Amino acid sequence: MIQLTSDLAELEIALRCHLEYARLADTHTQRSSLEDNWEVVKGREQILARWVAQGRKEAAITADLGEMLAFTVSEGEHRWPGHRWVTREHGRILRETVIEDRGVEREAQAEHPPLGELRAGKGQLPASDTAILPAGFPEAARPLANRLHCAWNGRAFDLFSADWLTSIVTANSADW
Amino acid sequence: MAAIPNVGGRDIAEILAPQGSRRQPMPGFGEEYSDIVDYILRCTHRIWEQKDLGLIATHYAPDIRVHTMTGPVDGVGGVIAGTARTLSAFPDRTLTGEVVIWSAQSEGAYFSSHRITSAATNLGPSELGPPTGKRISFTTIADCLCRENRIAEEWLVRDYSAMALALGYRPRTLAATQAAADRAAGKGRAKWRVEAMNRVADSARTPFPGGSIPDPHRDPSAFALDFFDRVVNHRRLAAVRDSYCPAAHWTGPGARRLFGWGEITGWFTALIGSFGDARITVDSTTAVEGPGGHDIAVRWSLAGTHDGSALYGAPSQERAYILAVTHWRVLGGRIAEETTVFDEVALLRQIEGGL
Numbered sequence: 001m002i003q004l005t006s007d008l009a010e011l012e013i014a015l016r017c018h019l020e021y022a023r024l025a026d027t028h029t030q031r032s033s034l035e036d037n038w039e040v041v042k043g044r045e046q047i048l049a050r051w052v053a054q055g056r057k058e059a060a061i062t063a064d065l066g067e068m069l070a071f072t073v074s075e076g077e078h079r080w081p082g083h084r085w086v087t088r089e090h091g092r093i094l095r096e097t098v099i100e101d102r103g104v105e106r107e108a109q110a111e112h113p114p115l116g117e118l119r120a121g122k123g124q125l126p127a128s129d130t131a132i133l134p135a136g137f138p139e140a141a142r143p144l145a146n147r148l149h150c151a152w153n154g155r156a157f158d159l160f161s162a163d164w165l166t167s168i169v170t171a172n173s174a175d176w
Numbered sequence: 177m178a179a180i181p182n183v184g185g186r187d188i189a190e191i192l193a194p195q196g197s198r199r200q201p202m203p204g205f206g207e208e209y210s211d212i213v214d215y216i217l218r219c220t221h222r223i224w225e226q227k228d229l230g231l232i233a234t235h236y237a238p239d240i241r242v243h244t245m246t247g248p249v250d251g252v253g254g255v256i257a258g259t260a261r262t263l264s265a266f267p268d269r270t271l272t273g274e275v276v277i278w279s280a281q282s283e284g285a286y287f288s289s290h291r292i293t294s295a296a297t298n299l300g301p302s303e304l305g306p307p308t309g310k311r312i313s314f315t316t317i318a319d320c321l322c323r324e325n326r327i328a329e330e331w332l333v334r335d336y337s338a339m340a341l342a343l344g345y346r347p348r349t350l351a352a353t354q355a356a357a358d359r360a361a362g363k364g365r366a367k368w369r370v371e372a373m374n375r376v377a378d379s380a381r382t383p384f385p386g387g388s389i390p391d392p393h394r395d396p397s398a399f400a401l402d403f404f405d406r407v408v409n410h411r412r413l414a415a416v417r418d419s420y421c422p423a424a425h426w427t428g429p430g431a432r433r434l435f436g437w438g439e440i441t442g443w444f445t446a447l448i449g450s451f452g453d454a455r456i457t458v459d460s461t462t463a464v465e466g467p468g469g470h471d472i473a474v475r476w477s478l479a480g481t482h483d484g485s486a487l488y489g490a491p492s493q494e495r496a497y498i499l500a501v502t503h504w505r506v507l508g509g510r511i512a513e514e515t516t517v518f519d520e521v522a523l524l525r526q527i528e529g530g531l
Contacts, residue, residue, distance in 0.1 A: 030188040031272050031293070040433065042293040042313055043272045049311075090185045112432050116442020121417055134421045135508030 016059040127154035203284035204324025245522035266296030277473040285323040289473030312342035317501040337520035338431035355530025376479035396463035408456040421510040451480025469507040
């Protein structure tokens, strides 16, 4: 377990382990949204209801990058990893993205057929060496994005070497 | 003139605290309202959350027309009755204002486009069916023309198909039942809908759009007009890549969520693949500056023949009409987020031969 250094890490433990749900009134805006693998929950009240429904769990922070956490959650014999990213507005959490691999099946509230393609307008052209990234994308993260683009969109799976994975984790956790 | 604070950056307690003296000229508006954003947010809270339905009489014009995809509602009495019905079905409804996109009009009037995400428990019978006890969330956008403390005209769009799905109903089944009732009552195609479809179908044709798309920050209205004309009327779907951020998030009817150029292009492809002769008119645009960019509201109408099965089942050859509002968050010259709302249950009801 690592030392809790960020507000977000401390909040994660407070909510998961100590049921300190009243803190949400100060940590989130009333129009906060939470997106996970399946849905977007909009509104602080809805996020609160979701926490209440989850109940007490054991949790430990495994990486704390300030606005992004990696953690593990335990319930009895069951243990799963997760990540949480947040975007703030005047210090309060406006958006959260949570990825948890609980290993249990869930059903989406509404399902629609997929629309469109992933490589818009590329047709038969091969993936280029550089990813198409939104304005404002951090310069320091571009090499990593390009590498992932080549590996996934270009199917250059050989790029996923153990050395490379180790190097990006150590390099980027130091840079960011 | 003082800056008009919007929803962003303020918690609800701060938004609903007394705002002090007027920040902008508002002739005839109640003294309790300091600006148009305050008026919209505060009167929504008072009427819907504090249940002061009587205030509708002082906040809506007696002869108001509320435009919806199931037809216009005329008169303040209809607004009060409709509000009471919705609150009976969802008594604990809370309405979280996500943004108020507004502009000043002539003679102290204002136009506002207010996006609300509601959370509510279905405890009473609703227009969708008997009570389910389910807690749901849905998005509404209300475009309002406000003059002298009253909403003089409103265009109301709600994501009814998302509501239906969350309550456990099939939108198609609901629509078929409603359409059967329309036909049993001997109602042909409603006059208002025929007029609305004809207005869109007969709208002036524009030259083939060449050149670049206008800058959304410099001229949001020109951007919106050009985008919808180019993409829908001229089928130049490649303009999606010129107009959206590659990592754009899109939310649409039925609580659909799309991401990036390919899926957003897929939406427009499917829309035109459902209504092969579709034409669109942009009926209103408004924009406000926000942190790092602009929020743009676009109200649009689409008319076309349901001759393809891309989105709404086997072709019925029915002419259909869509009234929609789109909210864009534009950053760095591109659309980064979109919320589009229209009533798909009403659309399916048309396709099933109703309305």
